[in-house]
Amino acid sequence: MNNENLIATATAFAHQRGEVREIAAIDLGSNSFHMIVARIINGSIQVLSRLKQKVQLAEGLDENNVLSQEAITRGVNCLALFAERLQGFNPENVNVVGTYTLRRAVNNAEFLRQAQQVFPYPINIISGQTEAKTIYAGVSHTQPETGRKLVVDIGGGSTEMIIGDGFIPLAAESRHMGCVSFAKKFFPQGKISPENFQRAKQNALNKIDDLAFEFNKLGWQSVLGSSGTIKTVYQVISANTDPNGIITPQRLNELTEIVLRADHFDNLRLAGLNEDRTDVFVPGLAILSAVFENFSIKEMRYSDGALREGVMYGLEKNFQVTDIRQRTALGLAEQFNLDTAQSERVFHSAQLLCRQIEHWENAKYADEMKDILFWAARLHEVGIVINHRGLQKHSAYILQNIELPGFDKEQQRLLATLVRYQINSFKSGDLAKFARYTESDVLTLVRLLRLAVMLNKSRQATELTDKILLKTDRTSVSWQLEFAPEYLSHNPLVKNELLAERYLLQGLNLDLTF
Structure with missing residues (x-):
């Protein structure tokens, strides 16, 4: 996590922001056309609307790469719909890209x-x-992933595979294999069979086997997948196997066995499989299985960001920062007029206390959970823009429902949960259930944020100190705070808050002494 002082960074950031600017990014894909309309405000992107229409351009591409008039008409009708939404937009604020089918079509000039x-x-x-x-x-x-990444995107007509570091792609490849084109070629009339699936998978392997050496030589720390096919696999796994939706070779094999029990696309019945994806799911699964095998991928996470987001961020050159979460936080600080000095005070206290927690039930996610705690400390007051009464509820609602680049869905839920219970009474049963984080660890994070908020209740009158010791047992039930001499006598408001907290925690079978 980037621990720069948010006040200094926000001040510099404020000087860079300009007028509110509305932008639109459109991706003319082989299966669907997508449009994002957003505005750049306070140095961050705020999505206003998303439109998607299934067009299936690739289905209209014949063996001579001629795009049929029927497919052209479907595409043009969709663009007419998009044009209605874009009335009044300056052309320099609209970026439209055509992909595989349009670049393959010999008559793409007629489409244009x-x-x-x-x-x-x-x-x-x-x-x-x-x-x-x-x-x-x-x-x-x-x-949120940093370091070297392998990114895979399976579209309607092509599959893209990229390895990069930070924002810099090191190797980028696109191959002619997509869920729509493979459906047409290997699953005629939507018929499913083990032979059809294996032919599709082998064809995909043949197209990418030359990439294995170079990509594995570069290496990666994380693997991310984007767009429709991988999103659908993620949704099916989330609904049936793992709420986190992590894609693994074993889960792909299990999914393949299930889909091969059906003999036709129309007979596919899977929780998490949307009706509009049934005709491209199996060929997409064959391609994804080939990608996993070719690159020996151990696990893949789904990414909301894809081509259209890349197009959108390309419209504004000031977004390339090393810490996506910091950019998001700075945008929220500006948008909701946060008291950044108070945010820093609460962050400082949360950091001081958190360093002294020695035991986490799920140590694998300890750094990630600490990171979310620190951002919760900095963003805990976003709801004050609505009303100071019920601040915690307003803040949680905003953080749960706003676009938060740099945070995945589970991290966003944790962020909102911590902020929701920063003050006032709560019951342990009130806390959200998580797939990734244990109840004990979430409760620890809630207690840390509550203490950090209490210690800074007086805001600018707060007496800052680095001499607070926190001792906990391995069960995290009993906590003991030790302050510098005379600290509590000089801060009676803090003492009263701690007494009230001790009483509240007794009802939860938790202990706090000081």
Whole structure:
């Protein structure tokens, strides 16, 4: 985590922000067209709307790479719908990219001609490598993972594979294999069979086997997957196996065995499988299985960021920062007019106390949980913009429902939970249940934030100190605070808050002495 002083950073950040600017990013994919409309405000992107329409351009591409008039019409009709939403937008604030099917179509000029009649914005048909790099940018700008990453995106007509460090792609490849094109080629009339699946998987392996050496030589610390196929696999795993939706080779094999029991796309029945994905799910699964096998991937997480997010962030050059969460926090600080001095005081206290916690039930996620605690300390007052009464409820609602680049869904839920119970009474049963974090660890984080808030109740009158000792037992039930001599006598408000907290915790079978 970047522990720079938020006050200094926010001050510098404030000088950089300009006027509110509305932007739109459109991805003309082989399966669906996507549009994001957002505004740049206080140096951060605030998504206003997302539109998606299934167009299936790739289905209209014949063996001679001629795009049928029916497919062109479907695409143009969708663009006419998008144009309605974009009325009044300056062309420089709209970025439209065409991908695999449009770059393969020999008559793409005819598509552009017809589109121009209803859609008054330029369409840029990008190369496979540019598409891959833009996908990587979308993932890098929205996900919390740092270090070297392998990013995989399975689209309707092509699959992109990228290894990068930070925001810099080191190797970017695009191959002609997608869920729509493979459905057409290997699963005619939607028929499913083990033979069809194996042919599709082997074809995908043949297309990417030359990449294994270079990619494995570069190496990676984490693997992220984006777009429809991987999102659907993530949703199915979340609904049936693992609430975190982590994709592993074993889970892919289990999923393959299940889908091969059906003989047709129309007969697929899986929790988490949306109806509009049934006709491309099995071919996409074959491609993903090949990617896992070729690169010996152990696990993959789903990323909300993809091509359209990369296109969107490309419209503003000031977003490339080393810490996505810091950019998000600074944007919220500006948007909700946070008292950054108070945020820093609470952060300082949370950090001081947290360093003294020696036992975490799930040590694997200790650093991640601490990081979320520190951001909760800095953002705990965002709800004050609504009303100081019920501050904790307003803050939790905002943090649970706002776009938070740099935080995945489970981290966002934890952030909102900590902020929700920063003050006032609560019961242990009130705390949200998490797939990744244990109840004991979440309760520890809640107690730490509550203490940090209490210690700074007087705001600017707070007497700062680094001489607070926190002793806990291995069960984290009994906590003992030791202050510098005369500290509590000089801070009667803190003492009263601690007495009230001790009484509250007794009802939860927890102990606090000081």
